[in-house]
Amino acid sequence: MRWDTLEEEQCSLARTVAVIGDRWSLLILRECFLRVRRFEEFQSRLGITRHLLADRLKKFVRYGVLRRARYQESPARYEYILTQRGLDLYPVVMSIVHWGDTHMVDERGRPLLHQHKNCGKLFDPVMICSECGEPVHAKQVHTHPGPGAAKTAQASS
Structure with a gap:
């Protein structure tokens, strides 16, 4: 590549x-x-x-x-x-920000806080399943070849 x-x-x-x-x-x-x-x-x-x-x-x-x-x-x-x-791209950027807020902050804490205008609360971005609404975590996801997959990937499944 x-x-x-x-x-x-x-x-x-x-x-x-x-x-x-x-x-x-x-x-x-x-x-x-x-x-x-x-x-x-x-x-x-x-x-x-x-x-x-x-x-x-x-x-x-x-x-x-x-x-x-x-x-x-x-x-x-x-x-x-x-x-x-x-x-x-906002969810992508917010996911990176959240990782940084979780793993890269120093003793001063987060450099920016995010407030949801609709409810007025400070929030952390979370990824949820579009079908059931539950949070999605890496160990809970399986992948399958899609229609755009290379022919070799589809043949091996």
């Missing part, structure tokens, strides 16, 4: 890693969910070089995670807005 061809793999994880699988991409996504939209603000908050930031933003636009919207005419300036495809 080569890094530059991951989007061609018959694996949903590999294809997703092709889009968000480096540290800068994940940190840019974090900033997007914290409502950062403008190039200069991404750069100042992350300390990323202009070249790397421009590259990652172009990639997100190409994959439909962000869209560019002009906010100034002269000179032309753009902001980057999460699309529905980008918003659908």
Whole structure:
């Protein structure tokens, strides 16, 4: 498996890693969910070089995670807005945040707390079964080849 061809793999994880699988991409996504939209603000908050930031933003636009919207005419300036495809990455980002909150915090505790606007309570993200609503844990899941699986994976089951 080569890094530059991951989007061609018959694996949903590999294809997703092709889009968000480096540290800068994940940190840019974090900033997007914290409502950062403008190039200069991404750069100042992350300390990323202009070249790397421009590259990652172009990639997100190409994959439909962000869209560019002009906010100034002269000179032309753009902001980057999460699309529905980008918003659908929120559970992924929150899962990573929750792991960090559980395993990587120091004595000061969590750097950010998340409050659900609907009920007003602080919350931890949890993954639940879409069918029964119960929490899902790794040891409770079995996998089976799906219709998009490679023919060799389907034949061996």
